[in-house]
Amino acid sequence: MFSYYIELALRSLKRTPVLTALMVLAxxxxxxxxxxxxxxxxxxxxxxLPGRSAHxxxxxxxxxxxxxxTDPLGTNPNQNLTxxxxxxxxxxxxxxxxAAMAGGRVLLWPQRTDVxxxxxxxxxxxxxxxxxxxxxxxxxxxWTATDDQASARVVVLTxxxxxxxxxxxxxxxxxxxxxxxxxxxxxxxxxxxxKPLFYADASAQFYSDVDQFFLPLSDVLNSKxxxxxxxxxxxxxxxxxxxxxNLRDPSTTWIQFWVQLDTPTQVAxxxxxxxxxxxxxxxxxxxxxxxxxxxxxxxxxxxxYENLVPDDVKLQMWxxxxxxxxxxLNIVALLLAKFLRRSGEISVRRAMGARTRDxxxxxxxxxxxxxxxGGLLGLGISQIGLWSIRQRPDDYAHLASMDPSMxxxxxxxxxxxxxxxxxxxxxxxxxxxxxxQLKAQ
Amino acid sequence: xxxxxxxxxxxxxxxxxxxxxxxxxxxCAVLCNAVFMIGQRLGExxxxxxxxxxxxxxxxxxxxxxxxxxxxxxxxxAALRGIPGVTAAAAFNSLPLTNNGWNSDVATGPGKxxxxxxxxxxxxxxxxSGDKALGLQLLKGRFFTATEYADSKLGGSYLPSGHVVLxxxxxxxxxxxxxxxxxxQIWIGDDLHYTVVGIVGNVLxxxxxxxxxxxxxHSLFFPISPGPNISNYVVRSAPxxxxxxxxxxxxxxxALLPNxxxxxxxFTEIRDKYFADSRSMVWMLVLVCVVMLAVTAFGIVGLTSFxxxxxxxxxxxRRAVGATRAHILQYFQTENFLLSTAGVAIGxxxxxxxxxxxxxxxxxxxxxxxxxxxxxxxxxxLGQLAVLGPALRAxxxxxxxxxxxx
Numbered sequence: 001m002f003s004y005y006i007e008l009a010l011r012s013l014k015r016t017p018v019l020t021a022l023m024v025l026a027x028x029x030x031x032x033x034x035x036x037x038x039x040x041x042x043x044x045x046x047x048x049l050p051g052r053s054a055h056x057x058x059x060x061x062x063x064x065x066x067x068x069x070t071d072p073l074g075t076n077p078n079q080n081l082t083x084x085x086x087x088x089x090x091x092x093x094x095x096x097x098x099a100a101m102a103g104g105r106v107l108l109w110p111q112r113t114d115v116x117x118x119x120x121x122x123x124x125x126x127x128x129x130x131x132x133x134x135x136x137x138x139x140x141x142x143w144t145a146t147d148d149q150a151s152a153r154v155v156v157l158t159x160x161x162x163x164x165x166x167x168x169x170x171x172x173x174x175x176x177x178x179x180x181x182x183x184x185x186x187x188x189x190x191x192x193x194x195k196p197l198f199y200a201d202a203s204a205q206f207y208s209d210v211d212q213f214f215l216p217l218s219d220v221l222n223s224k225x226x227x228x229x230x231x232x233x234x235x236x237x238x239x240x241x242x243x244x245x246n247l248r249d250p251s252t253t254w255i256q257f258w259v260q261l262d263t264p265t266q267v268a269x270x271x272x273x274x275x276x277x278x279x280x281x282x283x284x285x286x287x288x289x290x291x292x293x294x295x296x297x298x299x300x301x302x303x304x305y306e307n308l309v310p311d312d313v314k315l316q317m318w319x320x321x322x323x324x325x326x327x328x329l330n331i332v333a334l335l336l337a338k339f340l341r342r343s344g345e346i347s348v349r350r351a352m353g354a355r356t357r358d359x360x361x362x363x364x365x366x367x368x369x370x371x372x373x374g375g376l377l378g379l380g381i382s383q384i385g386l387w388s389i390r391q392r393p394d395d396y397a398h399l400a401s402m403d404p405s406m407x408x409x410x411x412x413x414x415x416x417x418x419x420x421x422x423x424x425x426x427x428x429x430x431x432x433x434x435x436x437q438l439k440a441q
Numbered sequence: 442x443x444x445x446x447x448x449x450x451x452x453x454x455x456x457x458x459x460x461x462x463x464x465x466x467x468x469c470a471v472l473c474n475a476v477f478m479i480g481q482r483l484g485e486x487x488x489x490x491x492x493x494x495x496x497x498x499x500x501x502x503x504x505x506x507x508x509x510x511x512x513x514x515x516x517x518x519a520a521l522r523g524i525p526g527v528t529a530a531a532a533f534n535s536l537p538l539t540n541n542g543w544n545s546d547v548a549t550g551p552g553k554x555x556x557x558x559x560x561x562x563x564x565x566x567x568x569x570s571g572d573k574a575l576g577l578q579l580l581k582g583r584f585f586t587a588t589e590y591a592d593s594k595l596g597g598s599y600l601p602s603g604h605v606v607l608x609x610x611x612x613x614x615x616x617x618x619x620x621x622x623x624x625x626q627i628w629i630g631d632d633l634h635y636t637v638v639g640i641v642g643n644v645l646x647x648x649x650x651x652x653x654x655x656x657x658x659h660s661l662f663f664p665i666s667p668g669p670n671i672s673n674y675v676v677r678s679a680p681x682x683x684x685x686x687x688x689x690x691x692x693x694x695x696a697l698l699p700n701x702x703x704x705x706x707x708f709t710e711i712r713d714k715y716f717a718d719s720r721s722m723v724w725m726l727v728l729v730c731v732v733m734l735a736v737t738a739f740g741i742v743g744l745t746s747f748x749x750x751x752x753x754x755x756x757x758x759r760r761a762v763g764a765t766r767a768h769i770l771q772y773f774q775t776e777n778f779l780l781s782t783a784g785v786a787i788g789x790x791x792x793x794x795x796x797x798x799x800x801x802x803x804x805x806x807x808x809x810x811x812x813x814x815x816x817x818x819x820x821x822x823l824g825q826l827a828v829l830g831p832a833l834r835a836x837x838x839x840x841x842x843x844x845x846x847x
Contacts, residue, residue: 019743019746022739022743023743026736026739026740029732029736030736033729033732069546069559107503107504117504117700117702118702119503119504119702229504238598246598311803311804312718312722314803315478315799315803316722316725319471319474319475319726319729320729322467322470322471323471323729323732323733323736325467326464326467326468326471326733326736326737327736329460329461329463329464329467329740330464330736330737330739330740330743332460333457333460333461333464333740333743333744334740334743334744334747336456336457336460337454337457337743337744337747337748338747340454340457341747341750341751392717392718392721393714393717393718393721394718394721424456428456
């Protein structure tokens, strides 16, 4: 029976080729546009560190003066930590692991004379960074707590940068000249760049920035080269008038801080610790705002707070869904008109013994066919759409491609859309009263 | 034209009628908002900027020795001025639309910085003859004197130590509404203050910086003597010479500063890059509108064609009892007009609602009222155009059809 219905449906669709093509095209465009934007949204909101992200948290302190005007929509200084606060949290050791970090850019002098000096981007951080985020190493390892204390001149490179500098040879133990000083390579990581680069400062390009090196934060801060060949990249925000040492100033924020907490009890304890710390700072007169402003964000919660998805992308998604809505209404109206025009045929079939269910299935199959064809077309169109997004200048553009889950999602959307669109017309068709129609014939 | 029979006929096809009305409504709502967004983007792309955009080139120099800059920069600028065709050259801390903001809140008196209405502004700083290099347009007052350039150095908080400043009319209006700005003082914190000596045409900031379009012209200009962090060399020439001047400039600077990384760009390139996102958004919106209107039109064509096919016999009867072709044509046109009217009426409400929602969640502005009737008219025209084909076919149904069976 099923194959017979398919044959009937195909015959009916072939009878009106232009209309069928238009319906397929409309649903294809609607699904293509929607899936393009949903895919973009999906890759932008994906988990940057599956498996580990559930245990990573971002402490948020609020050292701003009471009268400081914060911008509810923009970036605020209290998104980062001050040097004293970061060091206090780091040395308190209240989490399983903790690391302070800041984005950096250094001028690198290759030993090979055929390569010009160039700037590379990376992070200044503390030793637990590598274990906490599970950075995979090709050779060597990160530096140690002792290196942090001693402000050792050590560096971790990514595989790409190590290859560029030393070719295929082993890089660990070699030296790299950053600015005017030599640093010893202690480890080479795989090319590791979580998307989005969740631990970066709000000014980063979260989807396209890649860290090429990691340096001990303590060494950088002690270095005479800071602000010369070694720079902090990212927001450095201050709210005091003093013209002192900018980065160590207790009213200048520039550091990001991440902690690893494995159990709910640890999370609760750490949250309380942050509030207690803030209360202590307030009683010392450093903080002015209520200690309960201190918060602990989960990784995904922090990304949401950072509001990484541009409004444009969200608007385009709503637009695409609106367009899909128009296309679906269009198809329902056309199928309905088409089915009801065949009332005569339906009546004859009913009079010959077909049940309403049979009619429903027959017409349901016809609309499902339109949907499947539209879905296939939509899949193709969304690939073109994603390709065109990859040509765009945006930060996230290069990520725009479908993973298996989105492919399945597209097919599902197509089926759901077409079944929804076909349901009403098929239901109306099976309710055609046979006697009346036959009489009119 | 009697509309009573049309309404009666539509009542017999309640669901398709409702669907097509909904489709038109949705299309109208999306169209209104999309066109509004296109308008906003185009407005941004074409924002005016009171500098010599077509004559300015920028050399972004990185990796300079901070301690040698006080001597190196004047030497480099002198070399750049020696290139044939260069009319002026100066060093800047940053430039419009480069996304490299030096922002601060400013106030009109000491200690008022944290007040709610203290505006966030961009602080441009340039070395001697920077006004000529960028092509600033003096509206009132004067530019800086040689002493003012020499006396101003960059302090530890990245603020200049001088005491004079130029403002844009946009910022002057925000700080001192209705009052003359010349001679007034701008304060940052309790110690630093600057006297307004001139007003220059509205210059854009390096980026909108979350301030909205109203704050996009909130720029200040300070004189500065050559030193660390003032490392964007601006070179001005006639537009015809610009590309050659830029090439020569990059070569000369690289020769003078072998350890530095020099990147040259014309200001036109900088502007294009800044608005590239907006431009691609405009194209995407236009595409969606066109395709959506096409789908709506095809929907109308398809549905009306079916109705025409269904009513061949009735049309034949009407023709047989004296209706002219024009009558039949008018029938379908009026029917479509009614459907479109219902559609755009709902659509305008929907469009307004969507706009309110977007205003709440996405920093969207209120849509001016005329977008609603404009898109209503667009959909009416689209409907009439779409219905013309099937309606003409209907009017060609010969009266003899009436006498034939089903």
